[in-house]
Every structure is written in C-alpha cells, then in structure tokens.
Amino acid sequence: MRIVFIGPPGAGKGTQCKRLTTELQIPHISTGEMLRATKDDSALGKMVADYIDSGRLAPDYLVMRIVTKRLEAADCVSGCLFDGFPRTVNQAQLLTEHLKNQGQQLDLVLDLRVDQEALVDRLMKRALTEDRADDTSETIEARLRIFFSQTAPVLEYYRSMGVVHAIDGMQSTDQVYASIQDAIGTLD
Numbered sequence: 357m358r359i360v361f362i363g364p365p366g367a368g369k370g371t372q373c374k375r376l377t378t379e380l381q382i383p384h385i386s387t388g389e390m391l392r393a394t395k396d397d398s399a400l401g402k403m404v405a406d407y408i409d410s411g412r413l414a415p416d417y418l419v420m421r422i423v424t425k426r427l428e429a430a431d432c433v434s435g436c437l438f439d440g441f442p443r444t445v446n447q448a449q450l451l452t453e454h455l456k457n458q459g460q461q462l463d464l465v466l467d468l469r470v471d472q473e474a475l476v477d478r479l480m481k482r483a484l485t486e487d488r489a490d491d492t493s494e495t496i497e498a499r500l501r502i503f504f505s506q507t508a509p510v511l512e513y514y515r516s517m518g519v520v521h522a523i524d525g526m527q528s529t530d531q532v533y534a535s536i537q538d539a540i541g542t543l544d
C-alpha cells in the first residue's frame with residue numbers, strides 16, 4: 357500500500373505516519389527527515405541547510421533523487437508512507453511516472469486539514485520541544501505560505517486521479533488516527 361500524507365507544517369503528518377508505519381509494517385519516508393540528515397559541511401549539505409532553515413522548498417531534482425533512491429530499497433516493495441512529499445505538482449507528476457515505470461501506483465492521498473491559527477500554535481510549541489532550526493516565527497510564516505501556493509495544488513492534481521480522502525486534523529491525535537484507519541478501510 358502506498359499512501360501520501362499532505363498537510364501544512366504542523367498538521368500532524370509525522371505523528372500519524374510514525375504510528376501507521378508500525379501498524380502497516382511499511383516504511384515511513386519523510387523527505388524533511390532525509391533532507392535534514394544531509395545537512396553537513398559539504399557544499400550540498402550547506403545548500404540543503406539553506407533551503408530548510410529559510411523554509412523554502414529544496415529543488416525538485418534533489419528531492420526526487422533522494423526519494424527514488426530510497427524506493428529502490430527492499431523494504432519498499434510492499435509499499436510506503438510518503439510524509440511531506442510530493443510538495444510540488446512537478447514532484448507529484450514525477451512520482452506518478454516513477455511508480456508507473458515500476459508497475460506501481462498510489463492507493464490513497466490523505467488531505468490532513470487543520471485551521472491556520474492552530475498550526476502556528478502547534479509549530480511554536482514544537483519549537484520549544486524539538487530542536488528544529490526552521491520552527492521560528494518568520495520561517496513558519498514562509499512555510500505556510502509555500503504550502504498554500506505550491507503544495508495545495510498537488511491536492512488538485514490528485515483529486516483528478518480520484519485518490520484523495522480528507523481528514524479533519526483538528527480532532528485529537530487518536531481520532532485523527534481512527535479517521536485514517538477508516539480511510540484505509542475503504543480501500544479493501
């Protein structure tokens with residue numbers, strides 16, 4: 357099973373994916389985590405850090421290279437959870453093409469919806485508990501803006517494929533998880 361999680365920063369994608377990866381026994385592919393892991397003193401590492409720390413999206417070619425390499429691993433054969441990817445329509449189209457070449461496709465795209473004020477609140481709280489350089493008020497604003505301008509159109513792209521299921525992300529973590537399980541249940 358291949359599931360894409362789409363939602364603004366702070367919507368709870370990571371939290372839900374962590375739980376679901378254990379239940380479904382398929383890997384959790386977080387491009388944010390993979391990109392953070394490439395931050396180092398090399399020229400590439402510095403370039404990636406610059407994108408992440410300013411809240412801008414890393415270039416599609418770089419993200420696609422990281423994702424397609426990850427998908428070659430044996431543990432992705434029976435599926436995976438995409439968290440924070442695709443974030444542009446171009447990434448979504450390239451993913452469709454890549455999966456098609458492998459004789460695969462997405463089963464479900466979860467549209468995790470959360471009110472904007474709640475997002476800022478959650479991200480400011482996360483800044484206190486997790487050491488993420490991009491959880492600052494300016495960067496949060498930039499990331500939200502980028503979500504609505506560049507990532508929200510990805511939902512339109514997937515809607516035309518008929519795979520989108522909306523989830524009310526304002527519910528409790530357990531209720532959100534139950535809604536996700538329901539959405540997966542409709543696939544059987």
Ligand code: AMP
Pocket residue numbers: 365387388389391407408409411412413414415419439440441442443444447490499
């Ligand atoms: P996240 O952990 O998903 O919030 O991602 C943190 C940061 O990594 C984002 O603000 C972007 O700078 C970068 N990033 C993560 N995923 C992508 C992606 N699919 N495309 C471009 N940049 C990304």
